[in-house]
Amino acid sequence: xxxxxxxxxxxxxxVAQIELILAQETERLLPPHxxxxxxxxxxxxxxxxxxxxxxxxxxxxAYQQIHAIIENMQQQLGESPVAAIxxxxxxxxxxxxxxxLSEPATTQITIAERLHQLTVxxxxxxxxxxxxxxxxxxxxxxxxxxxxxxxxxxxxxxxYVSPVVNHVTAVLFPWQPIQxxxxxxxxxxxxxxxxAVAIVLPIVATYFLMFSLLEDSGYLxxxxxxxxxLFKIIGLSGRAVIPMVLGLGCDTMATMxxxxxxxxxxxIIATFLxxxxxPCAAQWGVILGLLSQRPLALLIWAGFITTxxxxxxxxxxxxxxxxxxDFFIEVPPLRLPRLKNILLKTYVRMKWYFWEIIPLFLWxxxxxxxxxxxGLFELIIQGIQPIALWLGLPAASAPIFLYGFFRRDYxxxxxxxxxxxxxxxxxxxxxxxVVLTLFLPCIAQLQIMIKERGWKMTxxxxxxxxxxxxxxxxVVQRSIHLLGVNL
Amino acid sequence: xxxxxxxxxxxxxxxxxxPPWWRWSRKQKLxxxxxxxxxxxxxxxxxxxxxxxxxxxxxxxxSYVTVSNYPGTTVxxxxxxxxxxxxxxxxxxxxxxxxxxxITEEEKVARDLLLSxxxxxxxxxVDAKNLGRMLPLTFQLIEAGLPVxxxxxxxxxxxxxxxxxxxxxxxxxxxxxxxRTIAATNVGIRELKTTIASYVYTPQxxxxx
Numbered sequence: 001x002x003x004x005x006x007x008x009x010x011x012x013x014x015v016a017q018i019e020l021i022l023a024q025e026t027e028r029l030l031p032p033h034x035x036x037x038x039x040x041x042x043x044x045x046x047x048x049x050x051x052x053x054x055x056x057x058x059x060x061x062a063y064q065q066i067h068a069i070i071e072n073m074q075q076q077l078g079e080s081p082v083a084a085i086x087x088x089x090x091x092x093x094x095x096x097x098x099x100x101l102s103e104p105a106t107t108q109i110t111i112a113e114r115l116h117q118l119t120v121x122x123x124x125x126x127x128x129x130x131x132x133x134x135x136x137x138x139x140x141x142x143x144x145x146x147x148x149x150x151x152x153x154x155x156x157x158x159x160y161v162s163p164v165v166n167h168v169t170a171v172l173f174p175w176q177p178i179q180x181x182x183x184x185x186x187x188x189x190x191x192x193x194x195x196a197v198a199i200v201l202p203i204v205a206t207y208f209l210m211f212s213l214l215e216d217s218g219y220l221x222x223x224x225x226x227x228x229x230l231f232k233i234i235g236l237s238g239r240a241v242i243p244m245v246l247g248l249g250c251d252t253m254a255t256m257x258x259x260x261x262x263x264x265x266x267x268i269i270a271t272f273l274x275x276x277x278x279p280c281a282a283q284w285g286v287i288l289g290l291l292s293q294r295p296l297a298l299l300i301w302a303g304f305i306t307t308x309x310x311x312x313x314x315x316x317x318x319x320x321x322x323x324x325x326d327f328f329i330e331v332p333p334l335r336l337p338r339l340k341n342i343l344l345k346t347y348v349r350m351k352w353y354f355w356e357i358i359p360l361f362l363w364x365x366x367x368x369x370x371x372x373x374x375g376l377f378e379l380i381i382q383g384i385q386p387i388a389l390w391l392g393l394p395a396a397s398a399p400i401f402l403y404g405f406f407r408r409d410y411x412x413x414x415x416x417x418x419x420x421x422x423x424x425x426x427x428x429x430x431x432x433x434v435v436l437t438l439f440l441p442c443i444a445q446l447q448i449m450i451k452e453r454g455w456k457m458t459x460x461x462x463x464x465x466x467x468x469x470x471x472x473x474x475v476v477q478r479s480i481h482l483l484g485v486n487l
Numbered sequence: 488x489x490x491x492x493x494x495x496x497x498x499x500x501x502x503x504x505x506p507p508w509w510r511w512s513r514k515q516k517l518x519x520x521x522x523x524x525x526x527x528x529x530x531x532x533x534x535x536x537x538x539x540x541x542x543x544x545x546x547x548x549x550s551y552v553t554v555s556n557y558p559g560t561t562v563x564x565x566x567x568x569x570x571x572x573x574x575x576x577x578x579x580x581x582x583x584x585x586x587x588x589x590i591t592e593e594e595k596v597a598r599d600l601l602l603s604x605x606x607x608x609x610x611x612x613v614d615a616k617n618l619g620r621m622l623p624l625t626f627q628l629i630e631a632g633l634p635v636x637x638x639x640x641x642x643x644x645x646x647x648x649x650x651x652x653x654x655x656x657x658x659x660x661x662x663x664x665x666x667r668t669i670a671a672t673n674v675g676i677r678e679l680k681t682t683i684a685s686y687v688y689t690p691q692x693x694x695x696x
Contacts, residue, residue: 035605036587040627047588093626096622259591
């Protein structure tokens with residue numbers, strides 16, 4: 001059919017034979033109206049396309065026939081058909097390219113090329129990474145987003161919105177429980193909306209803006225190249241860098257992106273690490289804001305989480321059988337990002353994120369209201385209080401762990417509230433930050449985990465993560481006390 | 488072909504998948520009363536990772552799917568619509584794939600789409616700077632008997648590197664139309680739409696017009 005390509009003779013012969021068999025099967029067994037030609041299907045079967053074998057329903061007779069043909073072909077060919085087919089295609093492609101394309105003989109080293117070298121060479125690449133982390137993450141997201149913006153919006157909310165809402169509901173609804181549902185300490189507007197708009201939104205917005213900039217410049221694939229060796233230790237390859245960096249924005253999104261990883265083993269390790277040791281923007285943003293007055297605590301938190309990330313990754317890689325992943329990546333050119341695309345992308349992500357969290361925050365408010373109304377809330381908090389006390393935290397911190405069950409960022413926002421009331425000291429802040437970072441992913445992420453990895457795997461991960469988070473909190477708290485460090 | 492009933496459809500069936508209970512406030516994408524025309528012509532954008540499929544999708548449909556500068560931004564199929572001539576056409580954006588023989592799951596998404604859904608046109612988007620590396624997939628699409636259109640994207644970057652491509656001999660050799668675009672700045676989109684028109688043209692519609 002195609003005069004463009006002709007494969008080595010044994011392959012062509014086998015293809016012709018398989019085509020005939022497929023044509024005979026088409027009446028009864030193949031899914032009808034397959035849009036791909038028999039030649040194409042035959043070539044895929046020759047290359048041992050497992051997925052296609054599963055989708056085709058052929059009779060046992062045809063199955064055996066095709067297998068016999070493939071075996072016969074392999075003997076004649078003396079090499080893997082995948083390689084032979086790929087070589088034929090590449091040769092034809094190169095010839096065709098040469099006949100239609102002209103390019104300059106010498107390629108001059110451009111500024112972009114030099115920049116590329118700087119970003120992938122570990123000697124210069126790590127300082128660049130640190131620079132990006134310091135200015136982009138710490139200064140822009142941490143100080144500006146989680147500090148200045150959150151303070152401004154929080155203050156505005158507390159001075160202009162909350163009192164008005166409290167007053168209006170008090171006038172409109174004479175019944176106390178309804179007032180509490182909408183306003184006061186745990187109301188839909190005064191808690192749910194306030195957490196979403198005043199605390200989470202500014203942090204996520206600044207991070208997504210930062211991340212979009214990195215994405216469009218082409219820096220991320222270069223980071224993958226540089227971190228490849230480090231990631232090999234934890235059973236991943238440089239390919240997993242992008243899902244991990246994305247996870248620092250939103251773990252739900254990142255779990256979806258683990259699809260780009262090649263082996264099932266890599267996907268399991270990546271999913272596990274995302275749900276354990278990669279805090280999302282809202283989480284680490286809040287934690288950055290909380291600990292910014294205590295640089296030592298911040299450093300310990302970051303170091304501790306990084307250590308857990310590496311150690312747990314290493315252990316999982318040892319535990320899970322399987323080969324190390326190969327790594328090759330398309331490295332796109334470094335480009336000057338387009339402002340329009342960055343703003344648009346940040347806006348789209350923000351919108352997505354906002355609609356993702358608002359219902360959850362509101363539901364959480366309703367559930368808390370119901371729980372308080374029925375006394376269940378107090379009961380659960382009393383159940384959590386011993387854990388909180390064991391961790392050396394004040395009893396008043398128990399509710400934030402309950403919030404954490406709904407969403408990690410909701411819990412983090414609760415922590416923020418508590419700190420503003422001056423209820424926590426340095427060690428307590430650090431302990432709570434560690435537990436909340438490691439703690440179970442939010443409902444949306446769990447949902448995606450179940451979808452991508454199956455409920456058994458998800459359950460296994462969750463069963464490990466919950467006690468692990470508390471135990472690690474305890475370890476940090478005890479070590480700090482034993483070492484006598486003053487935070 | 489009824490797209491909402493076939494089992495291997497590319498997009499989630501909106502009537503079957505109810506949003507979970509905590510999503511009550513989320514807007515439904517398609518209101519119940521709005522029905523997609525049953526047999527819209529379909530065109531698919533396929534190609535290797537990071538060649539600008541999503542950018543072209545945005546340029547064609549006027550909608551927005553995330554576009555970045557690294558391979559693997561798109562991991563799911565997105566679907567949009569555009570009007571070509573007087574015909575409403577369904578446009579499908581796919582995750583990148585190197586070959587019809589999938590290795591990663593995101594490649595499998597794109598392959599399964601081609602395997603399950605008959606397309607009126609498959610647009611193979613390639614990076615004009617790396618034509619030779621991209622052509623093997625073009626061959627495979629042609630081999631599969633699909634109606635293929637080759638789009639040389641990122642022509643601006645190719646030109647910057649002083650790479651010149653003669654499209655006429657390329658089109659003659661491949662036996663399919665070849666067009667040039669710069670999806671990021673909407674260059675070549677009008678010509679692309681004109682070419683698409685001949686694939687999605689339905690005589691009944693224009694006769695009644």
